Amino acid sequence: MSAALASVAQPRIRPRKSIFRNPLVRAVISICTFLVLWELGSRMKLPWVGDVPAPTVVMKAWVPLLSDPGYWYSWYQSSRRVFTGFLAAMVIGIPFGLAMATSRVFRDITFPVFEILRPVPPLAWVPAAIIFWPTQELSIGFVIFLGAIFTIMLNVIGGARSIDLRFFQAARSMGSSNWDIFRRVVLPAVLPSIVVGCEVGIGITWNVVVAAEMISGGGGAIQSSAGGGLGFFIWSSYIGGSYPQIVVGMISIGIAGYISSAIIRWLGRVITPWARVR
């Protein structure tokens, strides 16, 4: 009895640190398992995955693309479009959202229109965007812009409305003017919500990039069909019946989206250093 107790109570001097504790290792295991299951499913012609090209087949299609400037040009094109569309969404969405959150009148006037436009999917905007805008690039940028702006605005409004009343009262009794309160209370208090809105928003821009680039028709393509942007690349691979390339395009967008969100997250941490400690 006492011996058993002693063995239980004995402190582990150096706890065995399993390699599985490393998050990076876990991530690699996760991805590898996914790939193996996919490969097996695809080879065994299981339902649903049976028609999807196996990872090895996708890799075979991918390797030659890596030395194709057209493929990289697509990365560049899509990134540029996403970046500009997203930037426009931020530049317009953040002030608009702040105005809606701080001015009752402005909110009452604009909110109904905002709420009607918000549920319209970006894909549904494609024909209208082609008609509205003089150039293809503007049409594409517009659809991407629409993908991000509502999320950014909603987060800004939500963030601004949930600011603790006591912050305003404290600032007011310490002699702050309205402008001081806006600049030194509202803006910093909303910043974390802006970051969240942008993080979600940039993900959505990559979601809509396929729809947006259907407009492009391969504009600016160098040599291969791969030059019109990653979204267009998927679309044209589908038209051309190259299924492995579709998957290459999908994974590329996934990677691009992941990198974009990571950048936003990092920027967010830099501009809201206090948020880490809360």
Next chain:
Amino acid sequence: MRSPVLAGADAPAAAAPPQQHHAAKGAIRIENVDKLYYAREGPVQAVSNCSLDIRAGEICMIVGPSGCGKTTLLNAIAGFHDITGGAIYLDGQMLCGPDKPKAEPGPDRVVVFQNGALFPWKTNLENVAFGPVMQGKLTPRQAAEKARGMMADAGLGDVEHNYPGEVSSGMRRRVEIVRALMNDPKVLLLDEPFRALDSLTKSVMHEALLEIYYKNKVTIFFITHDLEEAIFLGHRVAIMTTRPCRPKKILNVDIPHPRNYGVLTSPRFRELMEETVSAVHEEAVKAFEAGEKEM
């Protein structure tokens, strides 16, 4: 040097009509104040015909059950809410009254809130330096300099560059009190500032607050429902009735300042506790029953 009258009063147990020899600033006169507001269930008379004189430089403790209308009174003094009757004066000047139901918030009356309202996006030092810059009294650099000095005095030198979220809640509360004092207020309005703290931290905070008070000598309007806290800190304790709120009993705490925690075990302290407990309990029961009815 000292006037004979004061010297006499000093003798055995001077509750001290506080700091007559100090610049008498920060006297608040609450005169027949009413506050009626409209809640969903109908009109609520939060404060009715409430009169209270708070002397310049004293620590006046306002005690009453939760929801009795103490905070309404504080909000009226601070200028966050209007009143529906009566008037409030600060050093003879009307803050709010019949013609002007809502006072203008100002740095002469700074509030320290129940759960704290330090700006989480500013470091403690930036928080403390905030007021004088806003009022245009100091440049940011001068304000930072002064803030650093005041924080060092209050034993907060080590947490200057931390964000409020990085320090303990007791620390935060101290930073907030220093932030309020940076504005050279005449009155410090404290709304149950130590409510969320555990009792050990609370006792440390009480002594810290007194220490700050002895250095700065502002009028302190302190809302609490902790009787021990009230008697330990206050020159006077105003026990309020519950809804509508008005003073039921005003207790002179004739234990001389400076006080320390030893006071808690003194017989006089016990006597004063006994004297107030029943009055407060009566109101607490009333508040509880009123709450039951509202359910």
